Amino acid sequence: QVQLVESGGGLVQAGDSLRVSCAPSGRTVDINAMGWFRQAPGKEREFVAAFSWLNGRTYYAESVKGRFSISRDNAKNFYLHMNSLKPEDTAVYYCAAHSFGSWSPDRESLYGYWGQGTQVTVSS
Numbered sequence: 001q002v003q004l005v006e007s008g009g010g011l012v013q014a015g016d017s018l019r020v021s022c023a024p025s026g027r028t029v030d031i032n033a034m035g036w037f038r039q040a041p042g043k044e045r046e047f048v049a050a051f052s053w054l055n056g057r058t059y060y061a062e063s064v065k066g067r068f069s070i071s072r073d074n075a076k077n078f079y080l081h082m083n084s085l086k087p088e089d090t091a092v093y094y095c096a097a098h099s100f101g102s103w104s105p106d107r108e109s110l111y112g113y114w115g116q117g118t119q120v121t122v123s124s
Contacts (some may be wrong), residue, residue, distance in 0.1 A: 002026045002113040004095045009118030016085050020118055022078040022095030030099040031094045034078045034109060035059075036070065038091035038120075045094065049080060050105035059105035064089075094116040 008020040024031060035050035049070045050059045058070060064082075071079045078095060096111035103110050 002028060002031060002097050002099065004113055004115035004120040006093065006095050006115040007119050009093060009120045011121045011123065012085055014087055014122055016122070017081070017083045018085060018120060019082070020080045020093050020120065022115060024076050024078070024097060026121075027099075031076055031097045033098040033103050033105070033111075034072070034076070035096045035098075035105055036078075036080045036098060037094045037108065038089075039094070039117075040088075040091040041114060043091075045105035045108060047108075048093070050106070051078070052103070061106070082120070085120075086123045087124045089118060090122050092093055092119050095117050 003025045005023045012018050032054050033052040034059050036048040037045050039045040047061050048064055051070055067084045069081045094117045095115040097113040098111050
């Protein structure tokens with residue numbers, strides 16, 4: 001089992017930067033990919049970014065390319081760096097981890113573990 005805890009959300013102004021973090025625990029050795037998703041009020045959850053330790057590749061949604069970036073460390077702590085934030089980035093941000101089976105970065109159903117989410121609010 002893997003547990004994920006997000007932190008770092010908050011209220012910022014448009015144009016500001018913010019970093020949200022995801023700290024995994026448990027059988028982190030089984031994690032081979034991690035992703036960030038977000039859900040805005042009244043909308044479905046959507047893919048933001050992901051990284052695969054199997055192929056070393058990073059993936060981003062078109063809506064955040066050039067503004068958001070992800071980083072990680074050897075302990076598999078996982079970070080989402082958000083720059084030039086816009087009001088439409090307001091959402092609950094979720095960290096997710098994949099351990100076994102097939103995987104595609106933007107497919108929620110292929111992630112077996114999820115955090116509780118952290119709220120990011122961007123005011124105009």
